[in-house]
Amino acid sequence: MVHLRTDIGATNPNAPMHPEANSTYAKELTCDVLIVGAGFGGVYLLHKLRDEVGLNVKIFEAANELGGVWRWNCYPGARVDTQVPVYEYSIEKVWKDWTWTQKYPDFNELRDYFHHVEETLDIKKDVSFNTRVIGSQFDAESNTWEVKTEDGRTAKCKYLINAIGFAAKRHFPDWKGLTDFKGELHHSSFWPDEGVDVKGKRVAVIGTGSTGIQIAQETAKDAASVTVFQRTPNLCLPMRQRELTKKEQQDAKSEYPDIYRKRLTTFAGFSYDFVEKNTFDDNEEDREKFYEEMWEEGGFKFWLANYKDLLFDSKANDQAYNFWAKKTRARIADPRKRDILAPLKAPHAWGTKRPSLEQNFYEMMDRAENDVVNVRETPITEFTETGIVTSDGKLREFDIIALATGFDSVTGGMKNMGLKDTEGKDLGERWKNGTWTYLGMTCHGFPVSVFLPIISPVSQHSITNRHNRTCSSYTVLKDPQHSATAPPVSKSKATGSSTPSPQCKRPASKPSKRPRMQRLAGTSSSPSLTTRLCSP
Numbered sequence: 001m002v003h004l005r006t007d008i009g010a011t012n013p014n015a016p017m018h019p020e021a022n023s024t025y026a027k028e029l030t031c032d033v034l035i036v037g038a039g040f041g042g043v044y045l046l047h048k049l050r051d052e053v054g055l056n057v058k059i060f061e062a063a064n065e066l067g068g069v070w071r072w073n074c075y076p077g078a079r080v081d082t083q084v085p086v087y088e089y090s091i092e093k094v095w096k097d098w099t100w101t102q103k104y105p106d107f108n109e110l111r112d113y114f115h116h117v118e119e120t121l122d123i124k125k126d127v128s129f130n131t132r133v134i135g136s137q138f139d140a141e142s143n144t145w146e147v148k149t150e151d152g153r154t155a156k157c158k159y160l161i162n163a164i165g166f167a168a169k170r171h172f173p174d175w176k177g178l179t180d181f182k183g184e185l186h187h188s189s190f191w192p193d194e195g196v197d198v199k200g201k202r203v204a205v206i207g208t209g210s211t212g213i214q215i216a217q218e219t220a221k222d223a224a225s226v227t228v229f230q231r232t233p234n235l236c237l238p239m240r241q242r243e244l245t246k247k248e249q250q251d252a253k254s255e256y257p258d259i260y261r262k263r264l265t266t267f268a269g270f271s272y273d274f275v276e277k278n279t280f281d282d283n284e285e286d287r288e289k290f291y292e293e294m295w296e297e298g299g300f301k302f303w304l305a306n307y308k309d310l311l312f313d314s315k316a317n318d319q320a321y322n323f324w325a326k327k328t329r330a331r332i333a334d335p336r337k338r339d340i341l342a343p344l345k346a347p348h349a350w351g352t353k354r355p356s357l358e359q360n361f362y363e364m365m366d367r368a369e370n371d372v373v374n375v376r377e378t379p380i381t382e383f384t385e386t387g388i389v390t391s392d393g394k395l396r397e398f399d400i401i402a403l404a405t406g407f408d409s410v411t412g413g414m415k416n417m418g419l420k421d422t423e424g425k426d427l428g429e430r431w432k433n434g435t436w437t438y439l440g441m442t443c444h445g446f447p448v449s450v451f452l453p454i455i456s457p458v459s460q461h462s463i464t465n466r467h468n469r470t471c472s473s474y475t476v477l478k479d480p481q482h483s484a485t486a487p488p489v490s491k492s493k494a495t496g497s498s499t500p501s502p503q504c505k506r507p508a509s510k511p512s513k514r515p516r517m518q519r520l521a522g523t524s525s526s527p528s529l530t531t532r533l534c535s536p
Contacts, residue, residue, distance in 0.1 A: 024058055024128045027153055033057040034147055034157035036133050036417070038123075039068015042163035043114075044089065047121050058157075059127040060149065066118060066127070068165055070110040073211075075191035075402065076198070077218030079106040081210060081239065081357040083299055085252075086271055088113065090260035094120050099249045103242050104357070135418035136160060138447050148418070164417075171406050176382035183386070187403045188215060198223045198400060204388060206380070207404030208234045210356035215402050220364035227371045227396060229380060229388070230340060233347050235324060239357035240298025272301060274308040279316035281307075291323045303351050311351055321350040331362040340372045341365060421445030 023029075033049050035042045038061035050057040063071040080087050084100045098116050101109060118124050135148035145160040172178070172187065184196060188211045199222040205215050206229045213234055220226045259271050266273040275290075282290060294302040302324070309316045325342050332338040341362060365372055378390040387397035419427040422445050430436070430445065437443050 024126055025131075025153070029058065029128075029153065029155035031056045031058045031155065031157050033159040033161060034145065034155055035059045035161045035163050037061060037068060037163035037165060038063070038066050038127050038129075039070075039163065039165050040089075041165070042068070042161075043117060043121070043123050044091075045161060045163065046123060046126060047091070050126065051121070057126060058155070059123075060131040060133055060147070060155070061127055061129050062132045064129050065111070066114040066123060067111055069189075070107055070114065072189045073107050073191070074193055074195070075186075075188045075211065075215050076196075077106075077214035078191075078211075079104050079214065080110065081300075082270070084244075085249075085256055085259060086263055086269075089117065090256070091121075092257075095256060096253065099246045100244050103244055104239060133417045135420070137420040137424065138422050140422060162417075162419075172403065173380075173405055175380055178383050180385055181383045181387075181401060183398060184400045185403070186401075187405070188212075191402075196400060200224050201399040202397065203227070204229065204396070204398040204401045205404055206401065207406060208232065209404060209406055210234075210354075211406075212402075212404035213356045213358050213361050215404055217358060217361040217364045219402075220367065220370055223400075225369045225371070226364070227373060227398070228365060229373045229375050231375050232353075233341055233343060235321075235342075235347075235350060235353075235355045236328075236358040236361060237300065237302055237324075237355050238295070238298045239359050240296075241359055266304075268300075268304045270300065270304055272305040274304065274306060274310070276308060278309040279307040279313065279319050287319065288323070291320070295323075295327060299357065300355075303355060306351075311349075314349065317349050317351070318346070321346040324350060328362060332366045334366055337365060337372050340374050419446070422447065 032055040033045075035045055035057065036059070038059045042059050042061070043066060046057050046059055049055045065071050079102075081104060083103050084105065085095065087105075088095060088098070094117055097120075098113065100113075105113070131153070132150040133147055134150050136145055138145050142156070144156045144158055147155040147157065147160065149155075178185075186192065186196065188207075198219045201223050203219050203223045203226045205212050205219070205226060208216075208228060208230045212228065213236060216226050216228050263269050263271050279287065290307075291302070294305060297305075302320075303310075306320060307316060310320055311317070325344060325346075328342040329338050329344075332341060364370060373390065373396075375390070378392045378394070380388055381391050382389045383401075384395065387395055388401070389395050421427070421430060421443075425445070427443075427446075430443070
């Protein structure tokens with residue numbers, strides 16, 4: 001059996017102990033700003049705060065290279081589902097000499113991109129790799145954060161920025177016998193760098209988030225069979241992947257500044273937005289034609305460049321789902337698989353749960369050798385040495401099992417790093433009854449500390465470009481008039497959105513004519529989805 005890796009610190013070697021005083025790997029490090037995480041957000045902030053503000057900035061990173069999630073993700077088919085140039089830094093000296101090979105790059109190209117970022121920005125000299133934070137507490141007497149690492153080092157800093165991302169803690173369901181399986185078993189985020197040979201093998205994929213979709217459609221090319229265990233259908237959209245030439249990208253670079261400005265004004269941070277009309281403003285023929293145009297363009301346009309009432313009116317939402325179901329069901333010949341993967345009745349309001357982009361997922365799953373198991377009807381009950389047993393008593397045998405079971409998203413990673421408030425209370429204890437933040441970025445009791453990955457109605461979420469929050473963090477540290485300590489307002493709901501400071505240079509946008517998203521998504525009424533102002 002291949003060892004099932006379940007934690008980032010489980011097999012990491014200790015970072016080297018450099019003898020020179022105050023080096024990045026010093027036994028006792030002192031700096032102005034300590035950033036935890038060397039993904040897109042952490043690298044961006046190090047560059048801004050070190051190179052533009054002049055602060056002494058360091059990064060602690062648990063992996064052995066830059067890239068954040070793209071250092072960990074190397075499972076079959078792993079790629080981004082936001083098109084370039086939106087999915088890259090808007091720093092001119094980084095993008096001016098870089099070109100991609102595909103509209104939606106895979107993990108190998110994203111790793112190459114971070115090598116280019118390093119060559120351009122000289123980031124790694126201030127990054128301590130293979131370094132896992134296990135404790136952090138603010139010391140009021142010295143007015144600094146004291147941070148401890150797994151290998152026994154300590155760091156003191158004035159500002160602590162948590163840039164670990166929303167997917168820092170992997171989720172492993174507590175299935176009976178999980179470790180009894182004698183074949184090859186990997187969580188998608190701990191897929192071996194050297195890859196896994198699936199040729200001629202029986203493969204199980206548990207989960208149908210974007211990762212599960214990508215693993216299934218990729219491994220189905222060579223595997224003897226692929227069986228997907230699905231709880232909720234992923235209402236996937238066609239990616240429309242294509243190759244990019246250097247010339248077309250170089251010719252388009254004069255437009256990049258406008259693209260990067262525009263994405264700050266749109267609903268989801270993309271370079272496109274909802275059209276300024278409602279679904280039933282068009283007659284049936286024109287509406288069908290419009291849907292077809294969005295569908296053929298691919299990517300997230302059918303979702304985020306659709307009619308502006310798509311996410312706010314249930315009848316409008318039904319129209320979009322019916323079109324999606326019609327297009328998707330036509331690609332699946334097997335009636336049983338068709339009803340599981342693309343049911344006639346929507347499993348939820350379309351677009352209120354993030355869809356994924358696929359290339360040929362439905363065609364691959366429609367093949368006779370592949371299968372789909374609806375675990376809402378027949379849940380997984382246990383693992384055996386040879387496979388997986390479901391509640392109907394059926395044992396399915398496999399050679400390889402991919403756990404695309406996701407993450408303890410957003411707050412899980414932060415509650416797993418020993419972060420304590422000024423009174424010594426652990427963040428997990430503070431948040432045991434719900435996640436309390438100020439504007440999704442700071443929390444009372446954690447002075448001059450900024451959280452990047454909080455998801456809420458008042459901070460951009462995982463489907464969007466994160467520039468606003470990253471820029472706001474940068475502004476808090478750059479401008480001494482800004483305080484990173486949230487005021488202890490008692491149990492008040494945060495109803496407005498944060499206003500970017502002048503340093504962010506966000507262009508003014510038109511006042512929104514859209515109603516609050518609550519009818520379909522329910523965000524305003526659910527305590528678990530509503531970020532509140534901190535209470536002591």
